[in-house]
Amino acid sequence: MIVQIQGNVKFPITLDPTVWIFDDRKMTFDQVFHPEKAKAEEEEEDEIKRKSLRFTREVYQQKLNPPVNKSIRRQEKEQILKGTFLMPLKPFLHTSEPDSEVKEAALVTDEGEQTISADQLAESVLLFAEEGKPLKENGPVHLYFNDGSNRSHPIKGIKKIVMK
Structure with a gap:
């Protein structure tokens, strides 16, 4: 139930989405998309x-x-207990301090690897709780682009984010 940010970063970090429920930066699904x-x-x-x-x-x-x-x-x-919550990814990427040459990121999932731009990743949000419960199936997080373009098909089962 953890997600690692590693690769071309100054500080590789490990994220634990199960504790984000207590984080003030969390947003509801409606706050992001409605x-x-x-x-x-x-x-x-x-x-x-x-x-x-x-x-x-x-x-x-x-x-x-x-x-x-x-x-x-x-x-x-x-x-x-009943909400669906997302967390912005930008503060965590900022903490890991990616190298200035980083242009893309590989999202390592259960089904393989998917590459997206580093800018698109920074403007994304991670779904970590649905109906008040952590995402155990296809989890620990699902990635949604902030513009909602992949709302019907988020990137699921992310285990690691590798900055390239």
Whole structure:
């Protein structure tokens, strides 16, 4: 359940997608491929937060201890348990510091090797959780191009990324 970034890089690194569920950089499938739908959900969430803050201020004015807002935590937990999440690949590639001469990357999968440009790889996202569960079948990650051109046919079963 790990993915290695190696090849013509200064620092070969190993990624563990199973811990990304706790990473703040993760994005939902809708945030990446349906931004208008995700924006509507965020606005609804912001409205709930505003109401919560207003309630908390009113309670403070009465000099009472504010109650813990368990509904928001419960909502976040349900989202994690049921959500489909992707992680941008760019920060990890930046950390590995590829050589300036790197032009392409080989994605080593269960079914062989697929080569894509380094720029296209940097602008890609990795699907690591579907319906709140790690990708065990055809996993640990699936690669989607940010433009959505391979949304129906992602590159699956990536075990290693070799920068060339």
